[in-house]
Amino acid sequence: MNKNLHHYHAYLLRIWREEAGMPWRATLQNPHTGEQEGFATVEQLIDFIRTKTETAAQDTDN
Structure with missing residues (x-):
């Protein structure tokens, strides 16, 4: 997968x-x-966004 997709x-x-x-x-x-x-x-909306951004950050670290 294109790593740039994890940043957007x-x-x-x-x-x-x-x-x-x-x-x-x-x-x-x-x-x-x-x-x-x-x-x-x-709060559920914020949790979703937090999960998306944390997952993207973890994926780019690998």
Whole structure:
């Protein structure tokens, strides 16, 4: 795999809440593949991004 791909992630972020006072929800869509990930909380979104970037960092170290 091209190592440069580990240094770049692109997503379309959609963030919303159903009503005032409700938790924010989010989706990330990969514009290249159309694949979507959904998140019930902002914390889940942040965990996903953290995992993606930590995995990419580990892959480039090998």
